Amino acid sequence: MAAVKETIDHVKELDLDKYKYGFTTDIETVKAPKGLNEDIVKFISAKKDEPEWMLEWRLDAYERWLTMKEPEWAKVEYEKPDFQDLYYYAAPKSTEGPKSLDEVDPELLATYEKLGIPLKEQAVLAGVEGAKVAMDVVFDSVSVVTTFKEELAKAGVIFCSISEAIKEHPELVKKYLGTVVPKSDNFYATLNSAVFSDGSFVYIPPGVRCPMELSTYFRINEENTGQFERTLIIADKGSYVSYLEGCTAPMRDENQLHAAVVELIALDDAEIKYSTVQNWYPGDKDGKGGVYNFVTKRGDCRGDNSKISWTQVETGSAITWKYPSCILRGDNSQGEFYSIAISNGMQQVDSGTKMIHLGKNTSSRIISKGISAGKSSNTYRGLVSAHKKASGARNFTQCDSLLIGDQCSAHTVPYIEAKNSSATFEHEATTSKISDDQMFYAQARGLNEEEAVALIVNGFAREVIQKLPMEFMAETQRLIGISLEGSVG
Amino acid sequence: MELVRTEAENGLISLSQDAPLDGPSWLKDLQDKARAEFQALGLPNRRVEEWKYTDLKAAMKVAFQPVDQGDITQAQVNELLGSDLAELSTQALVFVDGQLNEGLSDLSVGEGVEMLSLKAALADDVSWVKPIGTVQQNERDAVQALNLVLMQGGAAIKIAERQEVSKPIHLIFVSTASSESSVASRLFFDIGAGANVEIIESHLSLQNQASQTNLVTEVLVGDWAKVRHVKFNNDNKESVHLSNVIGKLGKESDYGLFQATLDGGLTRNQVEIRYDGDEAKADISGVALLSGKSHADMTLVMDHAALACESRELFKTVLDDEGRAVFQGKVVVQPGAQKTDGEMMSKALLLSESAEFDSKPELEIYADDVLCGHGATTGQIDDELLFYLKARGIADAEARALLIQAFVGEALELIENDTLRDYVIDQTLAWYEKA
Numbered sequence: 001m002a003a004v005k006e007t008i009d010h011v012k013e014l015d016l017d018k019y020k021y022g023f024t025t026d027i028e029t030v031k032a033p034k035g036l037n038e039d040i041v042k043f044i045s046a047k048k049d050e051p052e053w054m055l056e057w058r059l060d061a062y063e064r065w066l067t068m069k070e071p072e073w074a075k076v077e078y079e080k081p082d083f084q085d086l087y088y089y090a091a092p093k094s095t096e097g098p099k100s101l102d103e104v105d106p107e108l109l110a111t112y113e114k115l116g117i118p119l120k121e122q123a124v125l126a127g128v129e130g131a132k133v134a135m136d137v138v139f140d141s142v143s144v145v146t147t148f149k150e151e152l153a154k155a156g157v158i159f160c161s162i163s164e165a166i167k168e169h170p171e172l173v174k175k176y177l178g179t180v181v182p183k184s185d186n187f188y189a190t191l192n193s194a195v196f197s198d199g200s201f202v203y204i205p206p207g208v209r210c211p212m213e214l215s216t217y218f219r220i221n222e223e224n225t226g227q228f229e230r231t232l233i234i235a236d237k238g239s240y241v242s243y244l245e246g247c248t249a250p251m252r253d254e255n256q257l258h259a260a261v262v263e264l265i266a267l268d269d270a271e272i273k274y275s276t277v278q279n280w281y282p283g284d285k286d287g288k289g290g291v292y293n294f295v296t297k298r299g300d301c302r303g304d305n306s307k308i309s310w311t312q313v314e315t316g317s318a319i320t321w322k323y324p325s326c327i328l329r330g331d332n333s334q335g336e337f338y339s340i341a342i343s344n345g346m347q348q349v350d351s352g353t354k355m356i357h358l359g360k361n362t363s364s365r366i367i368s369k370g371i372s373a374g375k376s377s378n379t380y381r382g383l384v385s386a387h388k389k390a391s392g393a394r395n396f397t398q399c400d401s402l403l404i405g406d407q408c409s410a411h412t413v414p415y416i417e418a419k420n421s422s423a424t425f426e427h428e429a430t431t432s433k434i435s436d437d438q439m440f441y442a443q444a445r446g447l448n449e450e451e452a453v454a455l456i457v458n459g460f461a462r463e464v465i466q467k468l469p470m471e472f473m474a475e476t477q478r479l480i481g482i483s484l485e486g487s488v489g
Numbered sequence: 490m491e492l493v494r495t496e497a498e499n500g501l502i503s504l505s506q507d508a509p510l511d512g513p514s515w516l517k518d519l520q521d522k523a524r525a526e527f528q529a530l531g532l533p534n535r536r537v538e539e540w541k542y543t544d545l546k547a548a549m550k551v552a553f554q555p556v557d558q559g560d561i562t563q564a565q566v567n568e569l570l571g572s573d574l575a576e577l578s579t580q581a582l583v584f585v586d587g588q589l590n591e592g593l594s595d596l597s598v599g600e601g602v603e604m605l606s607l608k609a610a611l612a613d614d615v616s617w618v619k620p621i622g623t624v625q626q627n628e629r630d631a632v633q634a635l636n637l638v639l640m641q642g643g644a645a646i647k648i649a650e651r652q653e654v655s656k657p658i659h660l661i662f663v664s665t666a667s668s669e670s671s672v673a674s675r676l677f678f679d680i681g682a683g684a685n686v687e688i689i690e691s692h693l694s695l696q697n698q699a700s701q702t703n704l705v706t707e708v709l710v711g712d713w714a715k716v717r718h719v720k721f722n723n724d725n726k727e728s729v730h731l732s733n734v735i736g737k738l739g740k741e742s743d744y745g746l747f748q749a750t751l752d753g754g755l756t757r758n759q760v761e762i763r764y765d766g767d768e769a770k771a772d773i774s775g776v777a778l779l780s781g782k783s784h785a786d787m788t789l790v791m792d793h794a795a796l797a798c799e800s801r802e803l804f805k806t807v808l809d810d811e812g813r814a815v816f817q818g819k820v821v822v823q824p825g826a827q828k829t830d831g832e833m834m835s836k837a838l839l840l841s842e843s844a845e846f847d848s849k850p851e852l853e854i855y856a857d858d859v860l861c862g863h864g865a866t867t868g869q870i871d872d873e874l875l876f877y878l879k880a881r882g883i884a885d886a887e888a889r890a891l892l893i894q895a896f897v898g899e900a901l902e903l904i905e906n907d908t909l910r911d912y913v914i915d916q917t918l919a920w921y922e923k924a
Contacts, residue, residue: 073538388842403857406827412852418867421808421839430862431854 025107031225032089038062041194044089048163048197051170057183061193064184071187071321074350075379075411078319081257081292087225088195091139136161136200136216138229146200148212155211157241158203162230165201172203176234180263180300180327188259188321189296192228196261199229204239204270213469215244218258220280220291226257233263235270237303242273242469255318256281259294268303268330273311276324277472279479280316285374287346290318297324298354301333301362309336310353311467313476315483318347323381325354328362328390335364338464340476342483343376343408352382352413357393357423366397369461373404373484379411386423393423401431402460404453404484454481498531500552505638509555509673512611519622523634530631542815542847543786545632548755549729553701555641555672558588559665561695566593566663569693573912579659579689586665587641587672601649601684604658607675610645618645621677624707625735625761632731632759636705639673650681650711657687657906662702664694671701682711682739687906692722692730699727699754705735712739712766717905718746721913724753726781733759738798740766747904748775749913751920752783760789764798764826774803776897776913778920779812779844786815787835793821797828805900806837807893808844818863819851826856833863838870838896840889890921 032043041062045055070080136146136159152159158169166173183193200216220227235241258280264272274297283290293316299308310324326335337353349372355364364384372378378401386393401410412429434456442452457480458465465476494502505527508520533539534546566583567575582604583593589606596604610618622637648654664670680686694700702724710716724730730753738744748758762771777785791800806814816835837846850863870892878888897917904910 401852401854403854403859406824406857408857409855410852411854412850412863414850414865416846416848416865416867418837418839418846421842421844421869423839423867424869425865425867427848427850427865428862429850429852429864430860431852432860433857 029090031087034087035084036086036088036195040088044195044197047089047091048166050163050166053174054166057178058194061183061190065187065190065194068184068187068190074321074381075377076319076321076348076350078292078348079255081255086257088228089197090225136214138198138200138216138218151211155208156205157208157210158201159214160201162196162199162201162232165232169201169203172234173201173232176263176265177232178263180265180298181261181296185296188294189261192230192259192261192296195226196228196230199231199260201231202233202241202243204235204241206237206239208239210239210241213242213244215246217246220256220258226259229260231260231262233272233274234265235267235272237267238269240271243275244469244472245274245276246279254289256291257294258291258317260296262295262297262324264299264308266299266301266303266306266308266333269305270303271307271309272299273309273469274299274324275311275469275472277313277475277479278316278320282316282345282347283318285345287318290347291316293317293320293322295322297322298327299325299335300327301330301335303333304330304359305332306330307334307336309338309467311338311464312340313464313468313472313479314339314341314349314351315479320347320349320351322351323353325356326364327356327358328364329358331359332361333359334362337364337366337368338467339368340371340461340464340480341368341378341380342371342373342480343378344374344483345376346374347376349377350379350381352380354383355385355395356383357386357390357395359390361392362390363394366395366399367463368399369464370399370401370410371404371457371460371484372401372408372410375407377409377411379413380429381413383415383417384425384427385415385417386420386425388419390420391422393420395425397427399429400460401429402457403431403433450485453484457484494531495546495550497549497552498546501532501635502528504552504554505635508638509641510608510611513614515619516611516622520638523622523637526629526634527631527638530629530634533631539788539817542817543755543757543784545755548784549701553669553671553699556586556666556670558586558590561585561590561593561663561665563593565695566661569663569695570661570691571912573908573915574691577657577659577908579657581659581661582644583661583663584642584674585663586670587674589642589644599654601652602654603647605645607640607643607645607677615645617647617679618677620679620709621675621707624709624737630733632703633705633733636673636675636703636733639703640675640705641673643675643677645677647679648681648684648686651683652681652685654684654686657689659689659691662690662692662704664698664700665696666698666700667696669699671703673703675704676706678706678708680708680710680714680716683713684711685715686717688716688718689909690718690720692724694725697725699725701729703731705733708734708736708744710736710738710742710744713741714739715743716745718744719904719906719909720746720748720758722749722753722756723751723916724756726752726754726783728754730754730756732757733761736760736762736771738762738764738766738769738771741768742766743770745772745903745905746774748787749916750775750777750779750785751916752778752780753785755784757786757788761792762790762800763792764795767796768798769795770799772801772903774801774900774903776804776900776917777806777814778897778917779807779814780809780920780923782811784813786817788815788817789819791818791820791831792823793826793829793831794823795826798826798830800831800833802833802835803900803903804835805897806835806846807840807897808837808846809840811841811843813845814847816846816848816850816865819853820861820863822854822856822859822861824855827858829856829859829861831859831861835865836896837867838893839867840869890918893921894918
């Protein structure tokens with residue numbers, strides 16, 4: 001019960017300002033002019049000193065983006081962003097890229113300290129002794145630092161910013177970039193392809209088990225800035241990597257746009273575990289401000305016996321539009337999706353996954369826990385499909401929704417398509433509220449209402465929390481408490 | 490932007506210029522609106538979310554013409570029904586090619602029951618049929634709009650308050666055309682408070698010709714009323730059968746609808762239930778057994794707008810050959826519809842490599858104190874069960890038939906009328922033997 005106690009303690013510690021990552025950092029930045037046109041795309045490419053092929057790739061995406069329309073099928077309502085009123089590039093000013101942590105702007109280091117992200121290599125995450133986590137830190141549009149690079153290099157692992165990878169490992173980037181999420185996949189992915197500024201690149205060579213957790217921390221700081229990061233992870237034959245992603249943004253009255261693309265590629269016998277704790281600023285209680293989180297995440301189990309596992313904890317953002325998916329191409333490949341999506345206040349979440357079974361004897365598992373409180377709307381939208389040739393495809397889906405308060409809503413929209421008779425699909429969904437019995441039980445044992453809710457919700461989401469890497473578990477339990485604060489009474 | 494219309498759409502638009510039934514001005518207004526609606530919407534296609542898996546625009550190449558009422562004898566009707574159904578003691582209304590055939594129908598009305606042909610009810614502007622065309626609560630639907638304009642006939646039935654109707658009302662739709670034909674009918678039921686009635690619907694074809702059926706059934710279920718409704722269709726493999734059952738439930742009422750679909754060409758059974766009164770109950774269930782290239786679509790919306798209502802859905806689908814089935818079930822709980830209890834289950838058994846099953850069970854919930862769940866499964870015959878039976882000396886084909894029977898049996902048990910249940914079971918057994 002230690003974890004529960006922790007949640008309760010953290011809930012207690014809270015002051016009225018619920019979003020504690022809402023501060024801004026005053027740091028000198030270089031920005032591209034506002035708006036989007038071909039010159040901006042060229043500007044970004046030039047700023048990053050990119051080779052010609054990359055610029056052409058971006059311009060092609062931009063051309064296509066001009067012809068596309070924003071998707072409207074999701075169950076979210078928001079004012080569409082004005083794409084000409086955004087900065088597409090903002091970077092902390094620095095003359096040359098920092099060679100080591102000592103050269104990083106102290107203001108930046110202080111920011112991350114405040115966020116609880118240790119950048120010093122000797123530092124360890126609070127409460128987790130001996131765990132080493134290599135970090136790539138993305139501040140607005142650029143990656144500011146990547147830690148433990150040398151130690152990783154010894155194992156043959158490439159972990160760097162994508163800008164660096166484009167320059168240093170063009171053969172890998174060329175081979176894999178855009179092969180999972182094609183550059184004109186959807187409106188936001190195409191926009192990202194044109195203007196992506198940074199993100200992480202990971203390559204795990206054959207047979208290597210990555211010696212430590214890899215992690216990226218995204219922070220939007222500047223006003224009116226879109227963050228368009230691009231992450232590409234390749235696990236070569238027989239390798240394994242666990243990757244964590246965290247995100248926060250300051251409290252701003254305007255809506256900030258975050259449109260990322262994440263591509264995962266698992267070759268034969270490889271395994272990728274991708275965990276996200278998304279805690280972008282959700283906006284205030286009246287729905288003012290907050291991050292628009294329009295993200296395309298997709299993993300390709302390209303090789304036989306490969307496995308991709310997505311775990312996500314979604315507590316932030318005003319609008320979430322996110323469907324981490326798995327293409328199960330290799331025979332016997334496996335896909336997993338574990339999700340907790342919490343919405344409170346005026347937040348709107350439309351999230352879920354796609355499991356596309358193409359290879360033989362592929363299996364997938366979806367566990368989604370949606371918790372909605374306040375006046376929020378929380379939708380699970382998912383697709384499970386078995387191709388004609390996907391004999392022996394197997395899926396189990398469970399999506400449960402918990403409603404707290406009578407102003408919120410929860411929706412479940414699963415699509416299940418079986419084109420193969422040997423496919424076995426099971427789907428179940430439930431919606432319920434915290435029962436009075438449960439509350440009474442907890443309160444009769446001396447917990448107050450809020451503590452009781454935190455306890456029950458933690459129990460409700462336990463199946464997913466347990467799938468998180470240890471580093472994230474404690475944080476998640478705490479986040480659940482914070483996100484639901486003020487939802488009862 | 491110029492609309493590209495298909496041949497079928499053009500055919501339907503030209504057909505819909507004149508409404509076959511003459512009605513009062515309120516109906517004419519509704520028809521004008523519906524006509525414009527269909528022109529704007531065209532036939533539903535896969536770009537329309539509700540029709541994602543049933544592309545009617547692509548499937549319906551041409552619009553068949555309605556035909557005049559053909560000749561058919563009571564003996565022929567009985568033969569089509571089969572002995573079980575023919576012998577079932579019911580009050581039968583026979584619709585031949587879309588028109589109520591008064592000679593074959595038993596229009597003798599008992600106490601508290603009024604039965605009118607739709608044509609007469611509208612021509613006389615009978616006051617209680619006024620809800621026609623307005624029971625539906627949901628968004629615009631091109632097929633329903635089309636029916637409102639094109640309806641040639643049907644019936645309006647009113648059951649008085651607290652009336653126990655002793656014999657089931659059997660609605661028999663027979664097509665006698667010797668070539669392709671279309672039929673658009675509408676049924677309207679006004680079930681009084683506390684009344685109790687059983688409705689049976691059969692759809693039959695004399696010459697086994699391709700037909701296009703557009704049927705809309707509107708049911709107003711009064712407070713405390715109990716209705717049992719069984720619909721059975723077994724159309725020709727080239728046919729298009731579009732059915733809409735639109736129900737509105739009063740306080741503590743109880744509505745049960747069971748739909749059985751055997752093969753057919755393209756069948757869409759769409760059901761929209763609106764819970765208007767508190768503590769109403771509905772059970773919408775069915776089976777679909779499809780072989781060849783049959784396509785059946787079961788789409789339903791359970792719209793909970795009152796307190797403490799209950800919805801139960803159980804669907805079993807068996808697919809052979811290139812059969813394709815679609816299940817789309819949506820449970821909506823409107824703001825304030827607390828204590829809703831909803832359970833939906835759809836299970837499919839795929840017998841062949843080329844069969845396809847698409848399902849989309851949805852929950853849309855705006856109230857917190859509810860208990861709603863749905864389940865959906867797709868699979869094939871369990872090898873272990875098959876082995877168990879075969880190890881006991883049961884031949885492969887027989888063992889399979891037994892397992893299929895057990896699979897659909899769970900749903901068939903929901904038919905309350907014994908004779909009717911046995912009849913449906915016999916029909917399904919005949920289907921397994923064929924398969």
